[in-house]
Amino acid sequence: MYGGPRIAIDAMGGDSGVSAMIAGASRALRKDPSLRFTFYGDEPRVRDEIERHKDLPSAIDVVHSPEAIEPSEKPSQAIRRARTTSMGMAINAVKEQRADAALSGGNTGALMAMSKLALRTMPGIDRPALAALLPTLGETDVIMLDLGANTECDAQNLVQFAVMGSAYARCVLAIPKPRVKLLNIGTEELKGTGELKDAAALLREADYLAFRFDGFTEGDQLSRGQVDVVVTDGFSGNIALKTAEGTARFVTDLLRRAFKSSLRSKAGFALSQPALNLLKVHLDPNNHNGAVFLGLNGLVVKSHGSASPKGVANAIHVAATMVRNDITRKIGEDLDNFRAHAFANGTAA
Amino acid sequence: MYGGPRIAIDAMGGDSGVSAMIAGASRALRKDPSLRFTFYGDEPRVRDEIERHKDLPSAIDVVHSPEAIEPSEKPSQAIRRARTTSMGMAINAVKEQRADAALSGGNTGALMAMSKLALRTMPGIDRPALAALLPTLGETDVIMLDLGANTECDAQNLVQFAVMGSAYARCVLAIPKPRVKLLNIGTEELKGTGELKDAAALLREADYLAFRFDGFTEGDQLSRGQVDVVVTDGFSGNIALKTAEGTARFVTDLLRRAFKSSLRSKAGFALSQPALNLLKVHLDPNNHNGAVFLGLNGLVVKSHGSASPKGVANAIHVAATMVRNDITRKIGEDLDNFRAHAFANGTAA
Numbered sequence: 198m199y200g201g202p203r204i205a206i207d208a209m210g211g212d213s214g215v216s217a218m219i220a221g222a223s224r225a226l227r228k229d230p231s232l233r234f235t236f237y238g239d240e241p242r243v244r245d246e247i248e249r250h251k252d253l254p255s256a257i258d259v260v261h262s263p264e265a266i267e268p269s270e271k272p273s274q275a276i277r278r279a280r281t282t283s284m285g286m287a288i289n290a291v292k293e294q295r296a297d298a299a300l301s302g303g304n305t306g307a308l309m310a311m312s313k314l315a316l317r318t319m320p321g322i323d324r325p326a327l328a329a330l331l332p333t334l335g336e337t338d339v340i341m342l343d344l345g346a347n348t349e350c351d352a353q354n355l356v357q358f359a360v361m362g363s364a365y366a367r368c369v370l371a372i373p374k375p376r377v378k379l380l381n382i383g384t385e386e387l388k389g390t391g392e393l394k395d396a397a398a399l400l401r402e403a404d405y406l407a408f409r410f411d412g413f414t415e416g417d418q419l420s421r422g423q424v425d426v427v428v429t430d431g432f433s434g435n436i437a438l439k440t441a442e443g444t445a446r447f448v449t450d451l452l453r454r455a456f457k458s459s460l461r462s463k464a465g466f467a468l469s470q471p472a473l474n475l476l477k478v479h480l481d482p483n484n485h486n487g488a489v490f491l492g493l494n495g496l497v498v499k500s501h502g503s504a505s506p507k508g509v510a511n512a513i514h515v516a517a518t519m520v521r522n523d524i525t526r527k528i529g530e531d532l533d534n535f536r537a538h539a540f541a542n543g544t545a546a
Numbered sequence: 547m548y549g550g551p552r553i554a555i556d557a558m559g560g561d562s563g564v565s566a567m568i569a570g571a572s573r574a575l576r577k578d579p580s581l582r583f584t585f586y587g588d589e590p591r592v593r594d595e596i597e598r599h600k601d602l603p604s605a606i607d608v609v610h611s612p613e614a615i616e617p618s619e620k621p622s623q624a625i626r627r628a629r630t631t632s633m634g635m636a637i638n639a640v641k642e643q644r645a646d647a648a649l650s651g652g653n654t655g656a657l658m659a660m661s662k663l664a665l666r667t668m669p670g671i672d673r674p675a676l677a678a679l680l681p682t683l684g685e686t687d688v689i690m691l692d693l694g695a696n697t698e699c700d701a702q703n704l705v706q707f708a709v710m711g712s713a714y715a716r717c718v719l720a721i722p723k724p725r726v727k728l729l730n731i732g733t734e735e736l737k738g739t740g741e742l743k744d745a746a747a748l749l750r751e752a753d754y755l756a757f758r759f760d761g762f763t764e765g766d767q768l769s770r771g772q773v774d775v776v777v778t779d780g781f782s783g784n785i786a787l788k789t790a791e792g793t794a795r796f797v798t799d800l801l802r803r804a805f806k807s808s809l810r811s812k813a814g815f816a817l818s819q820p821a822l823n824l825l826k827v828h829l830d831p832n833n834h835n836g837a838v839f840l841g842l843n844g845l846v847v848k849s850h851g852s853a854s855p856k857g858v859a860n861a862i863h864v865a866a867t868m869v870r871n872d873i874t875r876k877i878g879e880d881l882d883n884f885r886a887h888a889f890a891n892g893t894a895a
Contacts, residue, residue, distance in 0.1 A: 269734065271736065332796075333796075334796060334799055334800070345731050348731070348738065348739055349739065380785065382694050382697070382780070382781055382784040382785065382788075385618065387620065389697065389781070390697055390698065390781065415784075415785075415788050416784070416785045416786070416787070416788030416789035416790075416791075416792055417788040417789065417791045417792030417795070418792060419789060419792055419793075420792055420793060420796035421792070421796075429785075431731070432731055432738070432739065432782065433781065433782055433785045435731040435764075435765070436729065436731065436764075436765045436778075436782050436785055436786050436789075437765070437785050437786070437789045438765070439731075439764050439765030439766040440765035440766065440768060440785075440786045440789040440790050440793070441765075441789050441790075441792075441793045442765070442766045443766030443767060443768055443769055443770070443790075444768075444769060444789070444790045444793035444794055444797075445793055445796075445797055446766070447681075447682075447683060447769035447770075447794075448793075448794055448797040448798065448829065449797065450683055451683070451825050451828055452801070452822075452825060455818070455821040455822055455824055455825045456818060456821060458821045458824065459820070459821060461817055461818075461820070461821075462817065462818045462820070462821035462822075464817050465814045465815065465816070465817030465818030465819075465821070466814065466818060467814070468810055468811065468813050468814030468817060469804070469805060469810075469811045469814030469815060469818065470814075471808070471810070471811065472804040472805060472807045472808060472810075472811035472814070473801075473804055473811075475804055475807065476797075476800050476801055476804045479800055480797065480800070
């Protein structure tokens with residue numbers, strides 16, 4: 198590869214705006230000096246922030262964007278401002294192959310709509326999906342998709358998500374044959390919606406693909422480390438992801454209360470602190486930041502709006518890993534393979 | 547009230563079977579001596595267990611049931627064995643008004659199907675829902691429904707769940723005007739499925755009802771204590787409930803690992819233990835055991851299959867509280883009220 202992955206960064210997105218995005222890029226560059234960045238945003242503000250990070254200037258370009266997408270802006274309105282906004286211009290850089298991936302911490306719905314319009318879905322993909330990594334008790338994280346790009350999904354969508362999610366697992370988790378499960382409300386074959394049962398039937402037949410379909414799983418199994426890719430519709434996926442985030446925060450809030458409840462427990466906390474810091478690292482959402490839109494002709498990564506510089510650096514790392522592993526090509530090959538077999542067997546929809 | 551709530555108990559359901567059910571009943575009776583139990587199950591085994599609990603015999607009856615429903619039995623098959631199984635006979639006791647509520651720790655799908663067939667849905671309710679209490683950071687628990695009785699729901703179902711859930715909140719949490727929200731993947735009005743948007747529109751108009759509709763909420767807000775009743779379809783509700791259970795266990799497993807990781811943290815754990823026990827109590831699913839089928843002409847409570855005697859006692863307490871508060875009548879009044887207004891305004895479906 199020429200210099201290294203070229204990342205187009207929407208400098209205006211995210212709750213803490215320019216400063217977290219640029220501090221995150223600086224952090225990412227220290228770890229991986231071959232990275233190349235172009236920042237899109239209000240140029241004077243971006244340049245001001247860049248001044249604070251001495252390692253940055255040689256590696257970066259800044260492109261002035263007169264506008265930014267608002268956090269509550271409707272996707273239908275956002276797509277009309279693709280050419281003048283930092284988000285739209287970053288995506289456009291991927292479309293015109295001036296960048297290998299785009300990164301934004303802004304409005305997810307707008308990012309999705311603009312990316313879909315500019316980059317189009319890959320041949321064989323009806324709808325792109327949003328995928329992310331979640332922590333588990335096992336050796337590696339688990340990938341879950343879709344996390345909210347598609348409120349309702351049919352069986353074909355779910356099968357395509359399985360193909361995309363397992364390509365992602367091969368690239369990012371380095372698992373040669375990922376274990377894939379469908380999220381359901383029970384593990385028996387008769388459980389769940391018609392779409393889930395149909396998707397399970399299609400996946401059971403697709404044993405020539407580079408993953409192992411293991412049937413259904415339930416919400417309480419997500420973090421047990423028994424599955425590599427969990428496939429679901431965007432509504433349930435979003436509910437599961439946010440419920441997991443909320444519950445982790447709930448338990449740690451209770452823990453904090455418990456430790457503060459007496460002098461004795463405060464002393465216990467002080468003693469246990471080094472060990473508890475490991476727990477904190479494991480649960481810190483910044484260490485899992487970087488959700489990916491899969492299924493487009495180009496890479497777009499969503500950073501959490503409230504991500505710290507560490508979180509932004511992690512999302513940049515996710516983007517760079519996908520570029521280096523050429524994930525778009527891997528998904529394409531798996532899809533071709535799936536369609537060739539499905540047509541041969543007469544089971545294509 | 548005559549003697550006190552009469553509870554019909556399926557002694558054969560649940561993973562640990564007869565012993566947990568009867569030990570739980572004994573525990574419940576010590577707390578609330580006015581309770582009256584009838585156990586349905588294999589009579590010799592039930593009598594053996596009862597022998598171990600000296601406080602039980604005066605308050606209880608045993609009715610022999612020749613069969614029991616299997617954990618994996620299909621609901622369609624189970625309903626044919628209503629007259630000969632411990633689960634079916636307990637439900638039938640409610641139907642024939644020999645009991646005020648039925649309790650089972652067995653197969654949820656079978657319990658639902660049998661209850662619906664024997665007790666029928668209340669006038670104005672199209673589908674019953676499964677409701678339970680979840681812990682929060684606030685003063686009281688939050689009620690969530692549906693938790694899995696209905697895989698797909700329309701707007702009318704969701705509105706009926708809101709009415710039932712808020713009646714339940716008034717009875718069990720003693721909140722005069724509960725705050726009700728719909729679970730969604732965003733809080734903006736344009737988010738989510740058509741069913742959710744329609745249900746929100748209907749609920750916003752129903753300001754004469756004994757609850758306050760507060761719009762949409764997301765998975766990460768369930769445990770924040772900002773809402774009393776969370777309404778959702780059975781698929782999403784089940785995913786959210788199980789993800790919350792799984793994540794709580796995940797965090798406490800990580801915590802256990804952290805405490806065991808060094809001598810120093812072990813000492814810290816020993817010091818903090820009394821405080822950590824409070825956390826354990828707060829998160830123990832047995833303290834939240836007892837999911838309720840709402841919307842039937844009679845009360846049926848589902849105890850978790852793996853509930854301890856403490857958990858079973860808690861589920862019995864839930865059943866008794868509902869009987870004492872005459873929840874079926876309260877739901878009926880709210881529904882009549884809703885329909886009267888809806889017809890007057892021409893918005894009834």
